[in-house]
Amino acid sequence: MKYWLTNEHGLYITPEQETQVKMLRGLYDEEAYLRLKPMRGIRAEKQGDVLRLIDRYDTNKKCDIRRRSICLVNLITANRPSEMVRLKVSDFDLENRTVYVMMVKQGEMKEKRLTLECVQSVKKYIQTCELEPNDYFVGAADKWGNHTSRKISEVSYNQAIQSWLGFAPDTFSKTQITAMYQKGADIPTITKQSGHKSHQTIMEHYINLRTNDVDDFL
DSSP: OHHHHHHHHOOOOOHHHHHHHHHHHHHTTSGGGGGGOSOOOOOOOOHHHHHHHHGGGOSSOHHHHHHHHHHHHHHHHTOOHHHHTTOBGGGEEGGGTEEEEEETTTTEEEEEEOOHHHHHHHHHHHHHTTOOTTSBSSOEEOTTOOEEOOOOOHHHHHHHHHHHHSSOTHHHHHHHHHHHHHTTOOHHHHHHHHOOSOHHHHHHHTOOOOHHHHHTTO
16 A cells, blocks of 8 residues: 555655554554454466466457467566566567566566567567567557557556456466466575565465465475
8 A cells, every 4th residue: 555655646654654554553463353464365366277368369369469468478477567567678588588577666677587488479469569679568559459659557557457357467476476386486486586575475475375285294
């Protein structure tokens, strides 16, 4: 919420408000409010199910080529909406199957890996829509898929993904991180691809350990 207020509306919390927030947080440590504390965020979907949804756009229509490429990149990189809307074509190194992502929150460019399927989809998108290196990768487009290079808002991006796949973009990162963990990736590997600095964030907000996961190591 603080990030949204600051970055979307330019509102900053005052010291007095910070004190009030700390007092409110303290209430949730009391027995009467403790059941309200667990966070129930967006759940992960099966990666295969998400890929099948994306593959509905595996056609030769310009608008579908754009949609499929954007969705594959978002899934594989586990990017936040703020990172997707800032991507430029020049950020991709398709020969080496990588993309450099602008991590605004961390103030750095971070390299992420791409799958071969994702690379092929991006190449097809660039060629079909005649994108230039300085163009925004997502950009804006009409219903026929004609691309306009401008940075759209995160709200517009959220609405687009919701209309294409029926879920919010945050589902991509939750799904990808969970899939990597289930395939045996360790936490440092997952944080490298997802762009998170904190291992604790990954464990608390993305990876839901199953009872069997614990039992296997007892």
